[in-house]
Amino acid sequence: xxxxxxxxxxxxxxxxxxxxxxxxxxxxxxxxxxxxxxxxxxxxxxxxxxxxxxxxxxxxxxxxxxxxxxxxxxxxxxxxxxxxxxxxxxxxxxxxxxxxxxxxxxxxxxxxx
Amino acid sequence: xxxxxxxxxxxxxxxxxxxxxxxxxxxxxxxxxxxxxxxxxxxxxxxxxxxxxxxxxxxxxxxxxxxxxxxxxxxxxxxxxxxxxxxxxxxxxxxxxxxxxxxxxxxxxxxxxx
Numbered sequence: 001x002x003x004x005x006x007x008x009x010x011x012x013x014x015x016x017x018x019x020x021x022x023x024x025x026x027x028x029x030x031x032x033x034x035x036x037x038x039x040x041x042x043x044x045x046x047x048x049x050x051x052x053x054x055x056x057x058x059x060x061x062x063x064x065x066x067x068x069x070x071x072x073x074x075x076x077x078x079x080x081x082x083x084x085x086x087x088x089x090x091x092x093x094x095x096x097x098x099x100x101x102x103x104x105x106x107x108x109x110x111x112x113x
Numbered sequence: 114x115x116x117x118x119x120x121x122x123x124x125x126x127x128x129x130x131x132x133x134x135x136x137x138x139x140x141x142x143x144x145x146x147x148x149x150x151x152x153x154x155x156x157x158x159x160x161x162x163x164x165x166x167x168x169x170x171x172x173x174x175x176x177x178x179x180x181x182x183x184x185x186x187x188x189x190x191x192x193x194x195x196x197x198x199x200x201x202x203x204x205x206x207x208x209x210x211x212x213x214x215x216x217x218x219x220x221x222x223x224x225x226x227x
Contacts, residue, residue, distance in 0.1 A: 030213040042115065042203055042218035043156075088156065092213040099212035100169065103148075103156040 005104055006089055012110040019076040021107040023089030024069075030092040032065055032072050033101070037086045046074075046087075079111045116140060117219035119204050125225045131192040134222045136204030138185055142217070144168065144210030145187040147179055150221075151200040162187055163210035194226045 007022045023032070031050045035043040049056045049065045049072065056063045062075040076083055086106040093100065116139035126132055138145050147159040149172075158171035162181035173179075176194075181187040191198060201223050205216040 033215065035218075040201065040221070040223070042117070042220045043205075043216075044115070045215045045217065048215060094212075100158065100171070101212055101216060102158070105155045 006087070006107045008107060009105070010108045010110070012112060013079060015079060015081055015111050015113050017079055019079050019083070019109055019111075021074045021087050021109070023072045023074070023104055025072075025089075025091045025093075026070065027091075027093050029067075032063075033090045033092070034061075034063060034072075034074050035088045035090060035103070037088065037106070039085070043088065076109075081111050081113050083109060084111045085109060115217040115219065117204060117206050117217050119202075119219035119222050121222060122220065123223050123225075125227065126194060127227055128194055128196060130194050130226075131190065132194065132224065134189040134191070134202055134204075134224075136187045136189070136206075136219060138187070138204075138206030139217050142206035142208050143185065144207045144214075145181055145185070146205040146207070146216060147173075147187070147189050148203040148205065149200050150203060151197075154200075156203075159189070161210065168210055169212075191224070196226050199224055199226045 005024050033048045034046045037043045047058045060077045065072045086108045088106045090103045118137045120135045144163040146161045150156045159173040161169040165181050179189045201221045203221045205218045207214040207216050
């Protein structure tokens with residue numbers, strides 16, 4: 001099964017509102033990354049947060065990491081129609097002796113104008 | 114534009130056939146990853162190469178194989194195709210192939226098996 005589990009699976013909000021997506025994982029990690037995918041296109045890296053960091057910002061994006069709860073959240077502030085996409089968290093860890101970047105199932109975000 | 118290129122963009126073929134997908138990594142990146150994305154399975158890691166050598170294997174079927182050439186481009190070969198192999202196939206690259214690195218994804222190849 002996937003290491004990262006995003007919540008919710010789908011989110012629909014009005015333009016200008018904030019969007020929050022959550023990711024939970026099961027084992028210890030080296031870092032956690034968030035990626036974005038527009039429909040049918042390749043994934044685009046958004047932000048990386050290391051296991052010893054608690055919060056990171058990039059433009060309208062804010063990522064938090066709580067290693068004690070094994071969870072992360074991605075906040076997009078002042079959403080725009082162009083933010084409509086699927087968002088994936090990916091955890092970098094060692095699973096069964098193999099180093100892997102494991103992607104979750106994603107949250108489909110729709111921004112309504 | 115990530116700098117990763119994939120060809121072809123679309124591929125339509127019949128069951129039982131064999132196809133080859135091609136990927137060129139970003140300039141300077143030594144590692145290539147292949148992923149399969151389908152509606153029911155999500156994004157599945159298939160295989161990773163680093164500087165021509167296989168580094169990690171994921172959920173890759175025996176009917177599938179890949180290689181990375183001396184010029185660092187990679188090919189994913191899919192044989193004895195089944196309807197269930199219809200999916201988006203992505204290639205990604207990273208600088209040194211470390212699992213904590215950012216990966217840069219290509220635009221994908223959409224495979225339809227009829």
